[in-house]
Amino acid sequence: METQISRVHTENFSVYGVRNVWRQLHREGIPVARCTVARLMQLTGISGLPQALPGRTAGSRSPAAHGTRSLRTRTASRCTTCDGRGLAQDVGLPGTGA
Numbered sequence: 001m002e003t004q005i006s007r008v009h010t011e012n013f014s015v016y017g018v019r020n021v022w023r024q025l026h027r028e029g030i031p032v033a034r035c036t037v038a039r040l041m042q043l044t045g046i047s048g049l050p051q052a053l054p055g056r057t058a059g060s061r062s063p064a065a066h067g068t069r070s071l072r073t074r075t076a077s078r079c080t081t082c083d084g085r086g087l088a089q090d091v092g093l094p095g096t097g098a
Contacts, residue, residue, distance in 0.1 A: 002044055014046075016048050021041065
């Protein structure tokens with residue numbers, strides 16, 4: 001069984017963890033319990049790649065880069081009077097409620 005687990009793991013670029021190895025073995029018609037796969041993988045020192053860290057993207061900036069950005073707008077707001085929904089109101093025109 002250890003040879004089958006090792007074979008499935010290496011055929012899949014050594015990235016499969018317990019769950020994926022177990023599923024692949026079942027697809028190939030080899031009935032085995034998932035806990036058995038976990039135990040044998042641990043005994044032989046085989047492990048899958050860890051999941052990516054949450055909240056990080058490929059384009060995220062370093063914390064130092066965040067401190068150099070200016071968050072202020074360069075021009076004044078063009079909407080001088082807004083209602084509660086953020087929609088501009090025409091001030092002084094009849095029928096607009098202003």
